[in-house]
Amino acid sequence: MAKVLPITQQITRENRENEKPPVNIRLEDVEDCFIYDRRGVASPFKKLYQDRKSIIIFVRNFLCYTCKEYVEDLSKIPREALEDAGIRLVVIGQSTHHHIESFCSLTGYPYEIYVDPERCIYKKLGMKREEIFTDSASPSPHVKSGVLVGHMKSMWRAMTSRAFDFQGDPHQQGGSLIVGPGSEVYFAHFDMNRLDHMPINWLLQLAGVQQTLDFSDKPKIIIV
Template sequence: MDNKKLMKVPTKVDSELGNFLVYNENAQGIKFKTLFEDKRTIIVFIRHFFCYVCQDFVRALAQDINFGDLKQKNINLYVVGCGEISGIKNFSLETKFPSQLIYVDTQRFTYNKLGMMRAETISQVRSGKKSEDTKTSTFCGLCKTACSIITKKRQGDIYQLGGTYIFETDGKIIYTFVDDSSNGHCSSKEILDLIQKYSQNIEN
């Protein structure tokens, strides 16, 4: 899981980022730091809500992870997207990932502050080897994405790429993986490995 194309990534959340508001499905804004102030936290940043690769990835996460086990291990897991608040419910229905664990940053402020990449071309977005979590064919996925964009409200910047980060309660960033394409993200198996590794020696 070697990610070499890192941009400038901070080692700790500053006050500007920590106090930035992200929003839940009920349009309630909370400070970004609230997501990790109580315990060690993994946050997966995805592309737009209509990205079929992101949907397949988060769907795999929802299938593979025992959320009750996360509580016992004293570690949080959240998904953050850059789409509209209205997209959270549908994304949750599509992926079976709990909607209360999904937040949005429509301004992409957290993405920029944490050093995530924004592709310059669609070919860059689609580059890279197909992820093991991607079950949808490219043709079907693109058709589904196109239909969603036409029929539903815009659900995020199509050029924005995501990443996976682990935060300590004091805002220190102890793990960073910056996606370099839609396929270039941590797999669900790798997320499970991170949970196992970083939840060890944490008191319940």
């Protein structure tokens, strides 16, 4: 049986036919960068993917309304779907660890979450700062709020939080990886802008999760 080679290309949602050149992701460059849990305990990045395949999502900042709504949809993934496929799901932000607890409470996210407050991993992997928008970009299936309402919600959260800050660099973009076990990279996507998250079902399918989920907020019609 022929060996299936890992996918290590940057794929955008705008036009999958015009694939970009391969992204050179070297996990060796970031494996010893420290990430911090909700208690502020540090551990090396490599601990997330050494023993199993992992989907790792890097978000812009915890105050970003698009990241909030994306992570809300991540929280809907059934635990058994991940366990059956042997997949670890991890979210990484770039605020201080003090904001993790409130972000999880806000989004209902039940899986692993860490922060990279110095943006060590973001920088070394080459994730973008600032935003690039194109006319052909598809709307994110995970962002339900419009720009104005979304910004108002983000500002309100900033004003009512204990520390009035952006909970991360507001110019930093995120991305997603499918890696491990070991240092093998199967997939990489770096967001071009705040709406350029990889659709969750695509990530799950690429990682080997069999279940397809419905993230639509439209009412479900039940035929009886």
